[in-house]
Amino acid sequence: MATDKAVSPVVEIKNLSLSFETNDGPVHALSEIDLSIGRGDFVSFIGPSGCGKTTLLRAVADLEQPTGGSLLVNGVSAEEARLNRDYGYVFQAAALYPWRTIAGNIGLPLEIMGYPKAERQQRISKNMELVNLAGFEKKFPWQLSGGMQQRASIARALSFDPELLLMDEPFGALDEIVRDHLNEQLLRLWDKTNKTVLFVTHSIPEAVFLSSKIVVMSPRPGRIYDVIDCNLPRDRSLDIRESPEFLAIAHRVREGLREGHSYDD
Amino acid sequence: MATDKAVSPVVEIKNLSLSFETNDGPVHALSEIDLSIGRGDFVSFIGPSGCGKTTLLRAVADLEQPTGGSLLVNGVSAEEARLNRDYGYVFQAAALYPWRTIAGNIGLPLEIMGYPKAERQQRISKNMELVNLAGFEKKFPWQLSGGMQQRASIARALSFDPELLLMDEPFGALDEIVRDHLNEQLLRLWDKTNKTVLFVTHSIPEAVFLSSKIVVMSPRPGRIYDVIDCNLPRDRSLDIRESPEFLAIAHRVREGLREGHSYDD
Amino acid sequence: ADTVNLQLKWVTQAQFAGYYVAADKGFYEAVDLDVNIKPGGPDIAPPQVIAGGGADVIVDWMPSALASREKGVPLVNIAQPFKTSGMMLTCRKETGITGPADFKGKTLGVWFFGNEYPFLSWMSKLDIPTNGGADGVSVLKQGFNVDPLLQKQADCVSTMTYNEYWQVIDAGVPEDELVVFKYEEQGVATLEDGLYVLEDNLKDPAFVDKMARFVSASMKGWEWARENPEEAALIVLENDGTGAQTEKHQVRMMGEINKLTAGSDGKLDPADYERTVATLLGGGSDPVITKQPEGAWSHAVVDMIK
Amino acid sequence: MMTFRNTLALMAAVLCLLALVLPMGNVAGISLSLWDDTGLLFFALVLIAAATGIISGKLTGRAADILMLVLPHAGAWYLLARLDIADQDLQSGYWCLVMASWLAAWIFVDQLSAKKPKTLSLQRLYGVVVPVLFGVWLLLLWEILVRGFGVPTVLLPPPSMIGVRFAASTAILWADFQQTFLKAVLIGYALGCGSAFLTAILIDRVPFLQRGLLPIGNLVSALPIIGVAPIMVMWFGFDWQSKAAVVIIMTFFPMLVNTVAGLSISSQMEKDMMKTYAAGYWQSLIKLRLPSALPFIFNALKINSTLAMIGAIVAEFFGTPIVGMGFRISTEVGRMNVDMVWAEIAVAALAGTAFYGVMNVIERACTFWHPSFRNG
Amino acid sequence: MSGKTGPVIVVVCAIIGIWYGSAVMLNTAFQKDIYARGNVEWTTSQLITDTLAQERPVLPAPHQVAAELYKTTVLTKVTSKRSLVYHAWITLSSTLMGFGIGSVLGILLAVGIVHNRSLDKSLMPWIISSQTIPILAIAPMIIVVLNAIGIQGLLPKAFISTYLSFFPVTVGMVKGLRSPETIHLDLMRTYNASNWDLFWKLRWPSSVPFLFTGMKVAIATSLVGAIVGELPTGAVEGLGARLLAGSYYGQTVQIWSALIAAALLAAVLVSLVGLANKVVLKRMGMAQ
Numbered sequence A, B: 001m002a003t004d005k006a007v008s009p010v011v012e013i014k015n016l017s018l019s020f021e022t023n024d025g026p027v028h029a030l031s032e033i034d035l036s037i038g039r040g041d042f043v044s045f046i047g048p049s050g051c052g053k054t055t056l057l058r059a060v061a062d063l064e065q066p067t068g069g070s071l072l073v074n075g076v077s078a079e080e081a082r083l084n085r086d087y088g089y090v091f092q093a094a095a096l097y098p099w100r101t102i103a104g105n106i107g108l109p110l111e112i113m114g115y116p117k118a119e120r121q122q123r124i125s126k127n128m129e130l131v132n133l134a135g136f137e138k139k140f141p142w143q144l145s146g147g148m149q150q151r152a153s154i155a156r157a158l159s160f161d162p163e164l165l166l167m168d169e170p171f172g173a174l175d176e177i178v179r180d181h182l183n184e185q186l187l188r189l190w191d192k193t194n195k196t197v198l199f200v201t202h203s204i205p206e207a208v209f210l211s212s213k214i215v216v217m218s219p220r221p222g223r224i225y226d227v228i229d230c231n232l233p234r235d236r237s238l239d240i241r242e243s244p245e246f247l248a249i250a251h252r253v254r255e256g257l258r259e260g261h262s263y264d265d
Numbered sequence C: 001a002d003t004v005n006l007q008l009k010w011v012t013q014a015q016f017a018g019y020y021v022a023a024d025k026g027f028y029e030a031v032d033l034d035v036n037i038k039p040g041g042p043d044i045a046p047p048q049v050i051a052g053g054g055a056d057v058i059v060d061w062m063p064s065a066l067a068s069r070e071k072g073v074p075l076v077n078i079a080q081p082f083k084t085s086g087m088m089l090t091c092r093k094e095t096g097i098t099g100p101a102d103f104k105g106k107t108l109g110v111w112f113f114g115n116e117y118p119f120l121s122w123m124s125k126l127d128i129p130t131n132g133g134a135d136g137v138s139v140l141k142q143g144f145n146v147d148p149l150l151q152k153q154a155d156c157v158s159t160m161t162y163n164e165y166w167q168v169i170d171a172g173v174p175e176d177e178l179v180v181f182k183y184e185e186q187g188v189a190t191l192e193d194g195l196y197v198l199e200d201n202l203k204d205p206a207f208v209d210k211m212a213r214f215v216s217a218s219m220k221g222w223e224w225a226r227e228n229p230e231e232a233a234l235i236v237l238e239n240d241g242t243g244a245q246t247e248k249h250q251v252r253m254m255g256e257i258n259k260l261t262a263g264s265d266g267k268l269d270p271a272d273y274e275r276t277v278a279t280l281l282g283g284g285s286d287p288v289i290t291k292q293p294e295g296a297w298s299h300a301v302v303d304m305i306k
Numbered sequence D: 001m002m003t004f005r006n007t008l009a010l011m012a013a014v015l016c017l018l019a020l021v022l023p024m025g026n027v028a029g030i031s032l033s034l035w036d037d038t039g040l041l042f043f044a045l046v047l048i049a050a051a052t053g054i055i056s057g058k059l060t061g062r063a064a065d066i067l068m069l070v071l072p073h074a075g076a077w078y079l080l081a082r083l084d085i086a087d088q089d090l091q092s093g094y095w096c097l098v099m100a101s102w103l104a105a106w107i108f109v110d111q112l113s114a115k116k117p118k119t120l121s122l123q124r125l126y127g128v129v130v131p132v133l134f135g136v137w138l139l140l141l142w143e144i145l146v147r148g149f150g151v152p153t154v155l156l157p158p159p160s161m162i163g164v165r166f167a168a169s170t171a172i173l174w175a176d177f178q179q180t181f182l183k184a185v186l187i188g189y190a191l192g193c194g195s196a197f198l199t200a201i202l203i204d205r206v207p208f209l210q211r212g213l214l215p216i217g218n219l220v221s222a223l224p225i226i227g228v229a230p231i232m233v234m235w236f237g238f239d240w241q242s243k244a245a246v247v248i249i250m251t252f253f254p255m256l257v258n259t260v261a262g263l264s265i266s267s268q269m270e271k272d273m274m275k276t277y278a279a280g281y282w283q284s285l286i287k288l289r290l291p292s293a294l295p296f297i298f299n300a301l302k303i304n305s306t307l308a309m310i311g312a313i314v315a316e317f318f319g320t321p322i323v324g325m326g327f328r329i330s331t332e333v334g335r336m337n338v339d340m341v342w343a344e345i346a347v348a349a350l351a352g353t354a355f356y357g358v359m360n361v362i363e364r365a366c367t368f369w370h371p372s373f374r375n376g
Numbered sequence E: 001m002s003g004k005t006g007p008v009i010v011v012v013c014a015i016i017g018i019w020y021g022s023a024v025m026l027n028t029a030f031q032k033d034i035y036a037r038g039n040v041e042w043t044t045s046q047l048i049t050d051t052l053a054q055e056r057p058v059l060p061a062p063h064q065v066a067a068e069l070y071k072t073t074v075l076t077k078v079t080s081k082r083s084l085v086y087h088a089w090i091t092l093s094s095t096l097m098g099f100g101i102g103s104v105l106g107i108l109l110a111v112g113i114v115h116n117r118s119l120d121k122s123l124m125p126w127i128i129s130s131q132t133i134p135i136l137a138i139a140p141m142i143i144v145v146l147n148a149i150g151i152q153g154l155l156p157k158a159f160i161s162t163y164l165s166f167f168p169v170t171v172g173m174v175k176g177l178r179s180p181e182t183i184h185l186d187l188m189r190t191y192n193a194s195n196w197d198l199f200w201k202l203r204w205p206s207s208v209p210f211l212f213t214g215m216k217v218a219i220a221t222s223l224v225g226a227i228v229g230e231l232p233t234g235a236v237e238g239l240g241a242r243l244l245a246g247s248y249y250g251q252t253v254q255i256w257s258a259l260i261a262a263a264l265l266a267a268v269l270v271s272l273v274g275l276a277n278k279v280v281l282k283r284m285g286m287a288q
């Protein structure tokens, strides 16, 4: 964690737009996005389905090319950041390789980044424990339930301990208990390591509980409707969800979301 | 809706067990399941990830073969029920065919069941509207966001208006607003047509809001931990979520879930 | 010992008995030669092999050799062990063919791959077009065997006196149901199996000497084969790599071959050569060779044999 | 790391430098060097300059494109012209220049392939130009090598000679093409692929056959063509029917194997989907399993489009009427008209490539959804 | 495996039945000619027995082929030139060599095509064209040319097998290497995986099903190539030479026994590849 970097934003987006060509004419997935995310921020993205959250995360990860505007990650272009392996990405779908066991899938980035075998082993088992999958090392993805696959993909992204985490609905298929558990784990990890997290979720309480900043988006074309600061203490616990500050923020998010939808239909 | 059928249960499960053979030894996914679901019931299944909810639904749909016990659907074997096209299934993943447009995917069961073209058209557009996808008829699945794909798969299952609906986390990838919207739509549909619904969810409020019965499951081996009757009025509205009955039931479900987890770790 | 690579025109059979006998009986060894006999096959063009450097000397028919000479492979005949032609056209009697005049409107099987020249010359001499129709003959490219005749797909097929003819007989068709036209008797005979080398090599006296030894030993082999036909056939059989030849057939073939080699001491008779060239030049619209060949044969090698 | 393009440029420059000092060949017994030929010297020096420009990054954009298009081709042309002068005794310096101009042309191809043209027609144009250039170079090198090394024309004639023969024999070539391609190949291909497809479905439909016929199918369909061809001639006569029969046998197996593999590729969930609709066998075949099998089926159709050509041509070795591409090839080899053989081969290659290309276009249209097309 | 034997036996019996029927049909005409020549009175049963026992039948009966096969495999020493086993071995060795080289070449070409855009654009159309050259037709010339530059023996034959067998592998592999889902490719991009890792950890595993279907076709065409390559080497040894010699002398029984031997060889080779496919997919966890 170089100190000189801490001042400049980790993600800086200016007037970004992105559209897809389809057989059916262009789709304007993102338009006029301005956003700056500092080191150590935990930013949640929330918005109606199809409003461009995934697209935005993919643009940050250099998986889509913006059609306009500028985008810097860690002060360099998105491509360079990707080449520097600056981030870990959790996809909306688990995207596990069917020919690898669960342990093999989690170890994949470690292999690619050249970690020695012993350390790989140790990190795999640590992260499998973290997501409650211990004992499933030798299973293949299709032998796992949907939620288990998703947890495996979270463990995979965490395994190489990236500074910047891009997470696209990582807890969508998990039940409340596991979700609460993982929320707490994630929060602790964030607090301890000062990681920067971009987090897509559909759960308002989850967003409020985790974030230092919440970005509410609205669709067609995808744009930012509201950015809500969320300055609850960093070492918050689950009880905070009953507190009035929490409820106030949640209310504001819900309102924004509702507004976003009214654009829509 | 034959009246003589109404008395016998739609799904009758007795002492059902199911285990998978894997390279790593057998996995006991379900064990000693007893459950009876009457006509017009809305039954939610909730439980930790990997507890066998999907497996149970698949067994009812005759997609997995139980290794023990008995299972009747509409008074006949699961296989016969499947051949009678007694149910519509929403998979946990969207499972859209990449070579078909969205409209084509939604029309697929209608084609198979031999609906005339005009009616197909009309049902496709009705259901696309229902799930808020109007305007995306000609897109291909990979051109849609995750949530949109999931909605398309819901529209597909609803398109042929089955009596029995098996839904595996249909709303997992949707935001709160759409989810609320679809929850209400589903409830109205259920109320109006007296469908029987088996519904897997991870959201406790959703389960309580929708169901006439909640089945709480616990893992390894998957078994039923609790069955909670949920006799809120059928024409409930979203406000009911603030009512004390609602909160009481939600509390009981949460307790059950927590217990289920404690078996686990 | 000097090595000689000999490329045959066809698969191992009694047609080439002289060379196998010479090798087997040590005639080559006696003149300090190490001869490597390479069998041919349906798609092997010996002129191509010699042009590619795969052989020092080849067995070929003169029409094909002269045609190749025109195409830029300067082949020279150094010896001619076969005096008479064994080629003929064999027809089923029931087709009503009694003489060459009856060919019109009939279907004839012909070997191509450079073996069609004598046939084309003959037809042009008879003034019969070879592109079908009532006034012409339909030509089929005949495969490896006489099936077209047996299956009645063709009215006549090409046969050699020593080989295919007997296959027709073996197949159960009696001789009296067949009509044969020998090229010899039709006056269109061309010289068959001769030995050819590249012209440039003959400038080298050492090569001429090597060939002289080779030809003399080979002719000894042919002589031996004429005297001991059955043993010669067995020697051929031993050298057959496919293991598919039968003794009965090879012994019979040896007998017929001996009739063709009789009367040759290896030296090409210029008269035979002139006759062949005349036949080929008379090829009508599509002549096999366009002009009188120059230097296509040489007695340099045979003259060196004492 | 050095880019591919710079590597090519460096190699070309080094070869040119070598050519400056190495002998070129002999003219009338006198050894010739690059310095004795102003044209070639000029060419070598410009090429060195251009390569340096590319490596240093000074030569880019349109200027680079045009230079790398003109330079190597003009050079190759000139090298070809010098061929006769050099008494056919070419030495290492000459070959260095040949190699260098080839590498320079490759730089052009690389530059062209890197472009992402905006309009579709331009994209198509590039798609044609690149392989054509490659082909042009293949022919150039062939011409230079064959003539430079004095290979006997009965073994391998130079392309120029083949071209002359081609132009002079279009009538014969067309007749042969009709006989072999339009009759034997097309009909055999359609019947072979069609029957294999139906067999694959039959095998798929009837589990008994799946277990019984598939192993046997492997056996029968792998019958070697040269064993089968004479038998087919025996059974179906001398004309194209017997060749079509050989084509059927040749194309049957690849289609069978690929279709069977393709029919089993759909994922469990996709199949479950169909199960929940209680879709009948044919419905799930048509709506699920065939579409997902298409990538495999097209693989077979493409492989077969070339196999069918080979099959028909070779079958004509075993008895034909005296027309057809295979007949011509086997006859003209025997007559030492190897240029005619290659003219016939050129027809086969053109027809086969066009056939394959058509299959490719249809594949694109039918399997646009497959990741192999979606990903670029 | 055991589930297969029953059906296979039934199908084989059906085929043999059809075969006997066709043999009688196809050989009848010639047999009647013989009767007519000899003025022999004949009955149907006489005709049937005679058509199945001709020396040079149009279509030999299964038992004739079986007898020939038995004679040339079991009763003959394997080192003898009259043994089919000996000839099959010759063919097999060049088939395997050609298949091995062809598969490796096919894979390498596919890898080059998928990774280098100028190769993709310029090479692929020419690889296709190369296959439309009737290699079998010019095999003799190739052998002569290779011979001229001093390559002899097993290699020229294997070269023809290679030429025929690399193509199905290349076509399949190009498709296979490009078949990973977008999301799987994206995952690798997020790791900034090197091309090496992208290849070995994603493209290669997902191309395996395509590779094996390609190899199944390749080994069959490789055998065809080996057999054809045996003709112009002087038709000396190998199944191709046997076929040719049989054909040349109209020995249909011999042709068919060589043909059956070649087909059996092909079937064994193809099923070996199929077996390898199964084992590999199972070990990769992809066979469910």
Ligand SMILES: Nc1ncnc2c1ncn2[C@@H]1O[C@H](COP(=O)(O)OP(=O)(O)OP(=O)(O)O)[C@@H](O)[C@H]1O
Residues within 6 Å of the ligand: A020, A021, A022, A027, A028, A029, A048, A049, A050, A051, A052, A053, A054, A055, A056, A092, A222, B142, B143, B144, B145, B146, B147, B148, B173
């Ligand atoms: N590859 C593509 N081609 C064409 N259109 C696309 C493509 N990917 C996404 N889109 C369109 O872009 C818009 C934004 O999609 P995106 O996946 O970013 O939504 P999202 O906010 O992540 O939604 P969800 O919550 O449902 O996942 C959608 O309208 C979608 O149809």
Ligand SMILES: Nc1ncnc2c1ncn2[C@@H]1O[C@H](COP(=O)(O)OP(=O)(O)OP(=O)(O)O)[C@@H](O)[C@H]1O
Residues within 6 Å of the ligand: A142, A143, A144, A145, A146, A147, A148, A173, B020, B021, B022, B027, B028, B029, B048, B049, B050, B051, B052, B053, B054, B055, B056, B092, B222
């Ligand atoms: N095909 C299979 N082979 C082997 N094991 C399987 C298979 N499918 C499921 N399992 C195992 O069965 C158990 C139950 O899986 P199931 O998919 O029913 O869980 P679930 O309750 O739906 O979980 P989630 O909420 O995560 O979707 C899991 O432990 C899983 O590993």
Ligand SMILES: Cc1ncc(C[n+]2csc(CCO)c2C)c(N)n1
Residues within 6 Å of the ligand: C009, C010, C015, C042, C111, C112, C113, C115, C142, C143, C144, C145, C160, C163, C164
């Ligand atoms: C494809 C083919 N081409 C030519 C011949 C003719 N041929 C060449 S040498 C020779 C003498 C040995 O019998 C014969 C007949 C043939 N039979 N098959």
Ligand SMILES: [Mg+2]
Residues within 6 Å of the ligand: A053, A054, A055, A092, A168, B145, B146, B147
């Ligand atoms: Mg998304």
Ligand SMILES: [Mg+2]
Residues within 6 Å of the ligand: A145, A146, A147, B053, B054, B055, B092, B168
């Ligand atoms: Mg599940």
